[in-house]
Amino acid sequence: MWKGCAGMDVDYTHGYSCQETDRLHDQASVLTDLLHFDTLFPSGHLVLEAGCGVGSQTRILSRRNPNTRFVAVDISRASVDQAQQCARSLDLKNVRFQVQDINSLSFRSRSFDHVFICFVLEHMADPVKTLVELRRVLKDGGTLTAIEGDHGSAFFHPDSDAARKAIGCKVRIQAEAGGNADIGRQLYPLMVKAGFRDPFVTPRMVHANGGRPDLLEGFTLKTFTAMIEGVKDRAVSGNLIDEKLFDQGIRDLIRTTEPGGTFCYTFFKAQAIR
């Protein structure tokens, strides 16, 4: 789960208002640019956002494509309500929201010009099944755009076995929940298996170093390290790792944001045609 960065999922229940969250996202615009500089859809086209959550990506889609019509769906009524409320308060006029299971959509086949899905396939037990269903609702010649991270893509200086083991806990916990935190590298074969034509995958690396204090703070520390730290209790109570080793891993990740340190993480963006 990506929180608080580049329009990644944000939990509004912790006292954030939409506007406050929006302001925070603006600070992460570097990452938004990296992932979304080419998320552009033609005027008048109809786009399905599959798995919109509380609408973190929806805001970006809507604003970058003011003349495109979006239908944003999520399986969670609570998330859709939040997303809708937020879109209203930000005056996003080109988005409708619906509660829908993206593995079994109520839309007729060939309804949409494009489908967009971001940070969702990593949580699906059978991502090919999901992609097949998304392909069904695409018009012939329509495109799917998918963005996913890949925790196994993380590497850093100074290197640290403890940090890699702490990251590994997050990967295992997500796998036990039926997901795949290393899914980014698999986007091409997943698209092929789901029947898409001509998938095209581009890696988008975040490379944080002393020349990019914004990324060291906003991405390495407050996004990635915070996310890994978030599984500590489950990792330790589940005997996946010794508490001291986990804590060392977190300290070593923090160390990569200090002078002389560097950090690399890769997102993957795929486009493919029905």
Place this chain on the structure above:
Amino acid sequence: MWKGCAGMDVDYTHGYSCQETDRLHDQASVLTDLLHFDTLFPSGHLVLEAGCGVGSQTRILSRRNPNTRFVAVDISRASVDQAQQCARSLDLKNVRFQVQDINSLSFRSRSFDHVFICFVLEHMADPVKTLVELRRVLKDGGTLTAIEGDHGSAFFHPDSDAARKAIGCKVRIQAEAGGNADIGRQLYPLMVKAGFRDPFVTPRMVHANGGRPDLLEGFTLKTFTAMIEGVKDRAVSGNLIDEKLFDQGIRDLIRTTEPGGTFCYTFFKAQAIR
């Protein structure tokens, strides 16, 4: 050591002519573009290529910058002789060659407009010392361009512990020889330590998948996997790894080039100012 791809070092003693090697390089032009699309120097400027080896990069520099003057140096007389012979046969008119130790150059301080160094720092026992010497011969305001790989950046699908251990053997063997095969991620702090101003580092990822059979064959198989396979004898005889596990690692790397597989590797390109 990078062989046979994107103008990486090639051993001419195995029956290749310069022209034949040149033809092979053309096939790897995707990688050349990835690393060199922005390796451009102004007309009339004087550029030092530090550690030219047998001239694999020199050819690219010379052709992309026909109105720039290059001085290409290497510590090995044999390499310089080959590079010179090759440059002559390819009619490269804007390069002079010299035998020089890049840790102790005979040039006066502030002699060059730019310095270029590629796949060399990974072999230096003290890369900061090398960079300090290169900075010395740069004019005030002159730039250094450095390109390095990073073996720890490799990840792939299907993932394989054996493959990662085989790659680790290459990293250890290079470390025992005084080098650092994971140096790419460190370019920023190394530049800072050497006294350079405003280093700017961009990652350049090779992402091979079924849509890029040229990269699966030319990079994953014939370049990266062949390079790892090249340390097998030393790795096994040095007891770094069990032979069966190493062989399994190589098979698993080959597996990433078959249907459903993917492979990622990142080069880093740094530019900094004296």
